[in-house]
Amino acid sequence: MTRPSRVKELKTNVSSRSRRAAALKHFKQVDPHFYTATSAHHASLPVKLPEKRTRTELFESLVAIVISQQLGIAAADTIFSNVKKACGRRVVPESILKTREAELRKAGLSAAKVKTLKSIANATVDNSLDLLMLKKLSEAETSQKLMRIWGLGPWSVDMFMMNSLAREDVFSIGDLGLVRAIEMIYELPKDAPRTSLLAISKKWSPYRSYASLLLWRTRSSMIKDMKAD
Numbered sequence: 001m002t003r004p005s006r007v008k009e010l011k012t013n014v015s016s017r018s019r020r021a022a023a024l025k026h027f028k029q030v031d032p033h034f035y036t037a038t039s040a041h042h043a044s045l046p047v048k049l050p051e052k053r054t055r056t057e058l059f060e061s062l063v064a065i066v067i068s069q070q071l072g073i074a075a076a077d078t079i080f081s082n083v084k085k086a087c088g089r090r091v092v093p094e095s096i097l098k099t100r101e102a103e104l105r106k107a108g109l110s111a112a113k114v115k116t117l118k119s120i121a122n123a124t125v126d127n128s129l130d131l132l133m134l135k136k137l138s139e140a141e142t143s144q145k146l147m148r149i150w151g152l153g154p155w156s157v158d159m160f161m162m163n164s165l166a167r168e169d170v171f172s173i174g175d176l177g178l179v180r181a182i183e184m185i186y187e188l189p190k191d192a193p194r195t196s197l198l199a200i201s202k203k204w205s206p207y208r209s210y211a212s213l214l215l216w217r218t219r220s221s222m223i224k225d226m227k228a229d
Helices: 004-030 032-037 039-044 055-068 075-085 093-098 100-107 112-124 133-137 139-145 154-163 177-184 194-203 208-228
Strands: none
Touching: 004 208, 032 039, 032 177, 032 208, 039 208, 055 075, 055 112, 055 133, 055 154, 075 093, 075 100, 093 112, 100 112, 133 139, 139 154, 177 194, 177 208
């Protein structure tokens, strides 16, 4: 006899796989060119989007996103590690508030990012921002609440919704990697009008987060191929 927990696990796995399959099926129907251009990376899509389940995980994830603003992955990872050390190995609101600005600057943060992290920590501590409650809000409401915090803009909010809240229909027009990927795949001129890019992305709804993952991975492999040549 299958245990109830095992049944729940199996249902969750089937649901996750069906969501990924549904996304790929949708892309194939509405945008065959995109589907074909990204086909090498279909199997690499996660069975479900990453989701942070606790306030602590959500806070740490948001801190990491702020740190990564306008930085490459390697540099952002290094600075996050430094910040974590400066905060006593625990990235929580209390440790961010307790750590002096000079120490956070020494870890590699700009003055603006220090101010943003302190603002997020203060809002979390005084309960004006409940990160866990964001899971119950719409994307518009989530954006509105987060962008009240100094230094949090559309890109940071989009990354948080996609990578921390597991929202399936997020596309960030402010992400240069996504923009360049669309330009490469559709052979558009550099800095193509945003209206054109958004029109293309709308076809992928309601699975634009999955499309974004495919865009990033496809662009990365295309760049590697060009360098190899």
